[in-house]
Amino acid sequence: MTIATKLTGPARGRETTVTGIDGAGKSTLAARLRQALVGAGHPAILVGKHTTDVPMNPELSAYLARLNEVVYRRDARVAQACGDHYWLLALAAWYSLHDELVIRPALASGTHVILDNAHHKILARYAANPEVSTHLAKQVFAYLTDPDLVIFLRIGAREALRRKGEFTSLETGHSGSSEENFIRYQDTVLAKLRQQEQNDGWLALDVTGMDRDAVLKTAADAIADRLQLTL
DSSP: OOOOOOOOOOOOOOEEEOSSSTTHHHHHHHHHHHHHHHHHTTTTTEOOTOOOOOEEETHHHHHHEEEEEHHHOOOOOHHHHHHHHHHHHHHHHHHHHHHIIIIIHHTTTOOOOEEEEEEEHHHHHHHHHHOOOOHHHHHTTTSSSOOOOOEEEEOHHHHHHHOOOOOSSSGGSSOSSSSSHHHHHHHHHHHHHHHHSSSSSSEEEEEEEHHHHHHHHHHHHHHHHOOOOOO
């Protein structure tokens, strides 16, 4: 008797990204979602803007760490001198390499990815910048893996500032150092994000007045419903 066997690899992992303005609670939610997935028995990793570990490859990990230092640990004066177009392309290099070396291999191995600080906020910031072509900004990120679910934490800038308590010059769009500068800029970025929320795979959550547990439950329910992953 002949028995036909079909060799298959692990089921592809699913990618969930969390986006929103600064202070929306992205990092908190992303970390808790990863914990919930692991607690439910799913292989999952959390990927953020300082993730530089490439499994079993110390040389590539070291390279990612060096690029991360250039992109995210820069001197503010140097950053402004380099100009907006340079930083758009530098960020695109970081996100593309992150996608190639960390995210795609994880998904291919059957590991779920929770992505904090996804490129959607970067697109919104550049859409609010008249000096840089919105088309160009979209094109340089077009290579990235499409997430299975984007959770958009929607909150006004004034409430986000109340939660954050402090902010950087980047978070005001380098428009000034006052709280009103932060609020004006972040509300502009929020409006640009809301233009993206009509995209397929987006789930917009109004988190104003919601505590962390309520946000987690709503997001976990969405993952269970849309991605068929029990949490």
